[in-house]
Structure formats: C-alpha cells, structure tokens
Amino acid sequence: MEQYEKIYLYQRIVRAKLFIDNYYADKIDLNNISNQAYFSKFHFIRLFKSIYGKTPNHYLIKIRMDNAKILLAKGYSVLETSIMVGFDSPTSFAAMFKKIAGQTPSAFQKEQEIKRNAIQTNPLLFVPNCFAETQGWVK
C-alpha cells in the first residue's frame, strides 16, 4: 500500500510513544521524547498529534493519570502515587488528577476501596446472573 512507504516514519513516532509508556515515571520532557523519534520538536509534535490525537505532553499526562488510577486503586497513598508517576509534588499531582478525573485522588481511592471490598465480599454482584448460573456460582 502506498501509505506504507512511510513505515520508517511511523516506527519513529511509535518508538517515542512507547518511550512515554515505559518512562512516564521518570522526569521526561518533550526534548527526551522527541529525541526518540529523531525529529525536530515542531515536526514531531505535529506528527504525534496527527497519529494519536493528542500532543506528546498531553499524552504523557494521560498515561501518568491512567497509571495513577491503577496505583491508587491498589492502595498506594497519594504521595507515593504522585512520586511513582513522575510528579515532584503531591499538590500539583492532586490538582492535575482532579482536572483530568473530575475528582480528588482521595475520593477516587475511597471509591475504588469500596469496589475492591465489594468484590472480595460479594463477587457475584459483579457477574451477570446468566454467567454465574452457567458456571455454578451461586449466592
């Protein structure tokens, strides 16, 4: 296919995307990320956004927040989580989390804790009855 002549270009952008996926917890910035793709920053941002619908910086924030949700759900404190997803301060982390998730990290964590406890104490609440019955899972 004619578009596939651009394979090398795609591989470079994907390499930068995977760099964010793998190193979001480190102090990475646009310079580190664009270096992975061997593009000028301007060209890189334009290509990245055309492929992923987000600038590299917005994508980095998204990945950090997605992983923060996983860590908070596992019970890590807000401070621990903020460090583990690459933030210098829990305050700036909490502000960003609220902006993206629409609730504070603590409120999100509380909600997840309630769900986790419910799964442990009454997992059938989360399984449609038709599946539970066929599996022989009964209350």
Next chain:
Amino acid sequence: MITKITHTCIYVLNQDSAYDFYVNKLGFKVHTDAPMGEGARWLTVTPPEQPDLEITLFLVAEGAMFDKETVQTMTTLIKKGTFGAAVFTCRDILATYEELKAKGVVFKKTPKKEFYGFEALFIDDSGNWFSLAQINS
C-alpha cells in the same frame, strides 16, 4: 428494543496470559477481576475508549459450563485459529500495527487497503483472531 452491548465473551485458554495480552499489549483496562473460588476467576476488560463494554476473558475449563470433551474440542478449535472474535478500530492503523508488532503481537495479515478503510488481522495468546480496522471517515 435492544439498545447496546454491555458484556461479551472471548474464550481463552489461560486467564493470566490473557490478562497480559489484553492489558499490557493491547492496552485494555481491567474492569473487574474477581476470584470466584476453587481457582475460578471473573475477569473483564474494556477497550481503552469504551469503558461500558465489558469483554469477559472466559476460561475454557472443565466445570459446570463445559464438560471434558467440550473443553478438548474448544481448546483444539481455539488453538487452530477457528474463531474470529471481534473487530477493533483504531485512529491510525499503521501506528497501531507497528506498536503491537513491537510488543510481540502476531499478525496474520498486515494492514491492507479495503473498500471501507484499512484492515489487518492479529491473533491473541490463545489463538482467537481479530480484525484491526481503520474505518474511512
């Protein structure tokens, strides 16, 4: 009137391996991971931008639902690549193809132009195959 799909099933041969494939390779999110006793597990994942569609990674194992013969038959058919389970769409198929390939996903068909857009085919860790499509806008 039916309005939408909330749950669907993909039959898998190993839930730990399926978890790794769907979450760490495809980027799906875990919705529910509940132990159901005696080694059983209710595991559902959602596509990254479709949080209300739970895909159940259903273990093919002998029990109330499947007898031994059925398990053997299904295992053989799944491994053989008999079942096409779904069509997944993406924003950019070439980037998605390169990313999944870099993560070790096996493709049966590389991206190819079709009348509706572009399509590639890949298989999961059990042997189920999927279409990966970029639909013309």
